[in-house]
Amino acid sequence: MVGIVGYGTQIPRYRIKIEEIAKVWGADAASFKRGLNLNEKSVPYPDEDCATLAVNAARNAMSRAGINPQEIGALYVGSESHPYAVKPTGATVSEALGACPYVHTADFEFACKAGTEAMFVALNLVKSGAVKYAIGIGSDTSQGSPGDALEYSASAGAAAYVMGAENLVAELIDTHCFMTDTPDFWRREHANYPEHGGRFTGEPSYMKHVSGAVNAILEKTKMKPEDFDYMIFHQPNGKFPVQMALKLGFKEPQFRFGLLTPTLGNTYSGSSPLGLAATLDEAKPNQLILLVSYGSGAGSDAFIFKTTERLLKVRDMAPRVRKQLDEHKMYLEYGQYAKFRHKIVKPE
Amino acid sequence: MEVARHWRETPERYRMEAGKCSKCGKIAFPGRMVCPKCGSTEFTKHTLSGKGKLVTYTIIRKAPDGFEDLVPYAVGIIELDDGIKILAQITDCNPEELKTGDRVVAKFRRINEDGKTGMIYYAYKFVPDVGI
Amino acid sequence: MRDIAIIGIGMIKFGELWKKSLRDIAVEAALNCMKDAGTDRIDSITIGCMSGGLFNGQEHLASLLPDYLGRHTTPAVRVESACASGGMAVRSAFMEVASGMSDYVLALGVEKMTDVSENIETYTLATTADGDYEAFHGINLPGLYALMAKAHIEKYGTTRNQLAEVAVKNHRNGALNPYSQFPMEITVDTVLRSPMVADPLRLFDCSPITDGAAAVLITTVEEAKKIGKQPLVIISGIGVASDTIALCQRKDILKLEAVELAGQRALKMAGKTINDINFAEVHDSYTIAEIMVIEALGIVKEGQGGVATANGLTSLNGKFPINPSGGLKSKGHPIGATGVAQICEAVLQLRGQAGKRQIKNAKTALTQNMGGSGGSCVIHILEAK
Numbered sequence: 001m002v003g004i005v006g007y008g009t010q011i012p013r014y015r016i017k018i019e020e021i022a023k024v025w026g027a028d029a030a031s032f033k034r035g036l037n038l039n040e041k042s043v044p045y046p047d048e049d050c051a052t053l054a055v056n057a058a059r060n061a062m063s064r065a066g067i068n069p070q071e072i073g074a075l076y077v078g079s080e081s082h083p084y085a086v087k088p089t090g091a092t093v094s095e096a097l098g099a100c101p102y103v104h105t106a107d108f109e110f111a112c113k114a115g116t117e118a119m120f121v122a123l124n125l126v127k128s129g130a131v132k133y134a135i136g137i138g139s140d141t142s143q144g145s146p147g148d149a150l151e152y153s154a155s156a157g158a159a160a161y162v163m164g165a166e167n168l169v170a171e172l173i174d175t176h177c178f179m180t181d182t183p184d185f186w187r188r189e190h191a192n193y194p195e196h197g198g199r200f201t202g203e204p205s206y207m208k209h210v211s212g213a214v215n216a217i218l219e220k221t222k223m224k225p226e227d228f229d230y231m232i233f234h235q236p237n238g239k240f241p242v243q244m245a246l247k248l249g250f251k252e253p254q255f256r257f258g259l260l261t262p263t264l265g266n267t268y269s270g271s272s273p274l275g276l277a278a279t280l281d282e283a284k285p286n287q288l289i290l291l292v293s294y295g296s297g298a299g300s301d302a303f304i305f306k307t308t309e310r311l312l313k314v315r316d317m318a319p320r321v322r323k324q325l326d327e328h329k330m331y332l333e334y335g336q337y338a339k340f341r342h343k344i345v346k347p348e
Numbered sequence: 349m350e351v352a353r354h355w356r357e358t359p360e361r362y363r364m365e366a367g368k369c370s371k372c373g374k375i376a377f378p379g380r381m382v383c384p385k386c387g388s389t390e391f392t393k394h395t396l397s398g399k400g401k402l403v404t405y406t407i408i409r410k411a412p413d414g415f416e417d418l419v420p421y422a423v424g425i426i427e428l429d430d431g432i433k434i435l436a437q438i439t440d441c442n443p444e445e446l447k448t449g450d451r452v453v454a455k456f457r458r459i460n461e462d463g464k465t466g467m468i469y470y471a472y473k474f475v476p477d478v479g480i
Numbered sequence: 481m482r483d484i485a486i487i488g489i490g491m492i493k494f495g496e497l498w499k500k501s502l503r504d505i506a507v508e509a510a511l512n513c514m515k516d517a518g519t520d521r522i523d524s525i526t527i528g529c530m531s532g533g534l535f536n537g538q539e540h541l542a543s544l545l546p547d548y549l550g551r552h553t554t555p556a557v558r559v560e561s562a563c564a565s566g567g568m569a570v571r572s573a574f575m576e577v578a579s580g581m582s583d584y585v586l587a588l589g590v591e592k593m594t595d596v597s598e599n600i601e602t603y604t605l606a607t608t609a610d611g612d613y614e615a616f617h618g619i620n621l622p623g624l625y626a627l628m629a630k631a632h633i634e635k636y637g638t639t640r641n642q643l644a645e646v647a648v649k650n651h652r653n654g655a656l657n658p659y660s661q662f663p664m665e666i667t668v669d670t671v672l673r674s675p676m677v678a679d680p681l682r683l684f685d686c687s688p689i690t691d692g693a694a695a696v697l698i699t700t701v702e703e704a705k706k707i708g709k710q711p712l713v714i715i716s717g718i719g720v721a722s723d724t725i726a727l728c729q730r731k732d733i734l735k736l737e738a739v740e741l742a743g744q745r746a747l748k749m750a751g752k753t754i755n756d757i758n759f760a761e762v763h764d765s766y767t768i769a770e771i772m773v774i775e776a777l778g779i780v781k782e783g784q785g786g787v788a789t790a791n792g793l794t795s796l797n798g799k800f801p802i803n804p805s806g807g808l809k810s811k812g813h814p815i816g817a818t819g820v821a822q823i824c825e826a827v828l829q830l831r832g833q834a835g836k837r838q839i840k841n842a843k844t845a846l847t848q849n850m851g852g853s854g855g856s857c858v859i860h861i862l863e864a865k
Contacts, residue, residue: 013440013480046417047439047457047473055456083458083468092470096362096456324480330442339417357612378613384724404634404733406626407679408618412606413599415618423619425627425728433728435614448634459617471617 002127003171003305005067005164006314008060009277010053011157011264011324014043014340016332018152024334025147032152037238041155041265042325043332044141046340050079051089053158053270054139055096060318061135062097064169065162069097072162073131074104076121078114078269080187080194081141082107093137104131111185112234113295114138115159115269120301122163123172133164140268145193146343153237155265159273169311170280170289172303174221178212179299186297196296202240205298210234210244213292213300221304225249228304229287232258232275234294236266257282264325269295276305278321285309349462354469361471364398364454366432367391377432398454399477400428407443414460422446426474440475451477481578484715485704486862488517488697489824494661494812497691502536502592503548509693509817510549510588517697518707523582525549525556528569528589529816532558534604535593545588562608562851563765565589566694566819567858571718573698583699589820590693601689608852610726622686622766624727624853626678629768631734633680635783638771640680642786644671646767647684647809649795654806656837659821661690661812671767685767687807692814694821701865713830717750717861719743725855734783738857739776739850750861752844754778757861759801759829759839760846761822764808770794773848774802796837804829804837819849823860830864 017040022029033039044053054077062069075097077089090105108114108121115138122134139158144150184205187194197205210233218224225231231254233241238261245255258275267274272293279289284307291303338344359365360378367379371388377396382389405424408415415421422443427433437459438452452474459469490513492505500508506527514520525546532538542556559569566589573587593601606615609624632638648668654660666684674683704712721741724730731737747753754777762777764770771785779800780788788794794802805811805825808818826845828834834842843864850857 045439047437047459049458049468051468051470052456052458059456092362095358096470098363319480328478328480330440342417353612384729403728404627404631406619406623406630406681407676408620408623409676409678410602410620410622412602412615412618412620418618421618423617423623423627425733435619435726435728436617448630469616473617 001168001171002123002163002165003168004161005133005167005169006061006063006065006162007159007169007277007280008057008062008064008318009157009159009274009321009324010056010060012042012044012048013328013330014045014332015040015329016043016334016337020334021152035239036153037242037262038153038265039262041153042157042267043337043340044156048156049083049141050077050081050139051083051092053141053156054089054093054137054160057139057158057160058093058097058135058137061160061162063318064314066314067133067162067164069099072097072099072103072133072135074122074125074134075099076105076108076118076135077137077139078108078110078118079140080109080111080114080268085189110299111295111297112236112268112271113293113299113301115273116291116293116301119161119163119273120175122161126163126165133162136161136163138269138273140270142268143193143341150196153261153266155267157264157267157270157274159270159277161273167310168308169314170305170307173306174217174304176213176217176220176302177299178209178216180209182298184296184298201296205296206236206240206294207244209298209300210292210294211248213302214248217302217304227288228254228290230258230279230283231255231290232272232279233292234272235259235261235275236271238262260321260325274321280307280311281315281320281322283307283311285311349466351467354467362456364396364472366394366396368394375430375432377434396432397429400426400452402438402446402448402450402452403427403433404448405438405446426452437473438475439473453477482580483701484574484578485699485701485709486696486713486715486823486827487699487704487707487709488513489827490514490516490695491659491821491824492693493659494690494692494814496594498594500691502532502538502590503544505592505691505693506545506588506590507548509590509695510586513586513695513697521584522551522554522586523584524576525554525586525588526569526572526576527556527558528566528587528820529558529591530560530562530565531604534600534607535591536595561856561858563763563815564819564849564851564856564858565816566821567847567849567860568819570696570698570820570823570860571720571858574715574718577698577700583703585698586695587698587820588693588695589817591814591816592691593689593814594691613726621853622681623678625766625768626681627727628733628772629680632768632772635734636786638786640672641668642790643685643767643771644668645790646764646770647671649789650764650803650807650809653796653804653837654810656835657806657811660806660810661688662810681766681768687765687809687813690812690814692812692817692821694817694824696820696823696827711831712865713827714863714865715860716863717746717748717752719745719747719749719859720857721745722856723854725852727853734772736772736776736850736854736857738854739773739848742857742859743777746859746861752861756844757846758842758844759804760848761805761825762802762848763850764803765813770802770807777846777848796839801839804834804839819858822847822849823862826862830862
């Protein structure tokens, strides 16, 4: 039996409201909010990046896991905003945790599903017996191009999972995936901002792969939507995952804890991992959770977890997601936001 | 480019590792070769408490290179719960709302970078202790 | 140890000296000194300069300056202790003569700060702090003094106005000094309306960036008597002390322990107490620095530096004049030159040659020069004989 030993998250304290962004670009804030079910998003301060969010999330996960960092055999960070193109974020995080030197790492990228891929690999390294503990992290401080639709949702956050074979807070029941080479959203090597295929990102991309993964795992495990206490889908906005969930036969009470985007934005590789953490914060023991991520390019990872009694014992050893999301927020004007996100051109 | 100078400080900056004198027990941060209290040269590793209180602080309005985007930002002396005093930025706050005596906790943050293509420097900063 | 006298002083006007290079200003001050001394005998030169390397791309002043003074075989050495480099150069000159190794030693302080951009100026000043554990975290020298100012205000009730009074007094004195960079009076309002640099310190709480040089010629009392210098000005005591480089590691961040100890050592050597001193030139790199220095020297009680300044104790006609020259604030702070310039002012006062800023009955002086946020300090006691 393998699964999650500890989980932890980090969300920046700063926020910007949809109205504030819309004001600058002359857009209709009300229709954006309605259409995307989006109110505000998190903004990383200039001293935060994918690595710092990952470290702070991982330290929270370690608080709940209660393990010796030297026993971590592998650590993977999935992101589309790694601080270096060449020099792994995983090395910085491992060093900060005190896991070095006997730890495997390399960085993961698969748009918004890089984090869940890291979790999948971490789980299976433990399952194979190759390592005692492995950490999978989804962490992003992604950018939306100024004035583009994605600017309203691209936000920052991280969730980290310590995987092991004992003292679990959630057991892994099964996994599946659905992946094809799909050009819905990408960023070339030296481009500052990603590009996307507009409406192509819907049905042939998000919908196809999420439903593909859901159907595959339900068939494999002979389970039905109503068997789950909770479900979390990748949440690029507050609309897609709800539409998808209802279409596939899930109901609102199942995703009410895991849907964070309306006040968090899309944390890309952190998106569904953060939704899972928020769910673990509220779940009772012996409940079933379905997690399905989505990364453009494109693919979905599906996981089924079952919570344990130990979850209640360690839950309060680190901050809960809703505390990080709802409390002590600091709101920005667009000018400050643009400064923090390096959108203002300066001399070389 | 000063890669070795910064890499060498990794245990202190990433994990707040200090040196505890084997003879008199005094903790020195950063660690050093000679105990400032008793002159002994034997030490053991001591990881600093990440929690403490603000002893004094200032708000930097004219910043050194690389820190311009943070202005105005607070830098202060924090007395950690294990008695060590340390200087660091206080972030995730409105600097004007800080008060001497506030409880703060250490976080891993990005301090600076050697230009757009150079090395990135990480270390500790402190944030108001609000349980986040 | 032989008895030591200062027989010559040389100053140049401090300021942003665009047309003059490092070697120009150093030589000019040295020539003025020799003219004042009435001799051109120099056995050796001690040079106070914090960073020719960072400000001017020029180290090896021990070769450059004797060369450009027209004496390229004269022994020389650069002495460095951050902003206390000048005072330490005078001390090195004293030791060389007192030990009998040389008879005439020129202590030459110089700093040419304006050849580099403001960013490099700030960076270089910050190298006087702990590079890896203070400057690395984004604090600069004004920031470190601001930490002390805030703590001083909170513990002792020192007011923002009292801090400003230090700058006002020093400008009032500096307006009477022909060598001043900023010879103009200011008001408390000027200080309070200047831009904030690091709370609570504003631009006018901080000494400026300055080019300047100053020199003194040191010899034995015996030699001085031979030349017939009247009145004789002697150095009767020197004290030096260091303290932790990082402010947060000081025993008490509100006590400049290096100043306390250096003061005690200097006074002991001179056989004097602080009550025997008539006036002092101190290191007002920041207004709070002057306040904390007069407390550390025992001129006022702990925490009373602000009150005393506001009450006029340290003004030119007060009971204990501080910085009759205008201090670093009005006269300017060319780092390596400052410590030597303080000695020049003390000598002028002791000789009765200070013109409009002359202190009555100036017999015994104290000069205090310190580095960084107080990590080193050198103090000289001078007497008119």
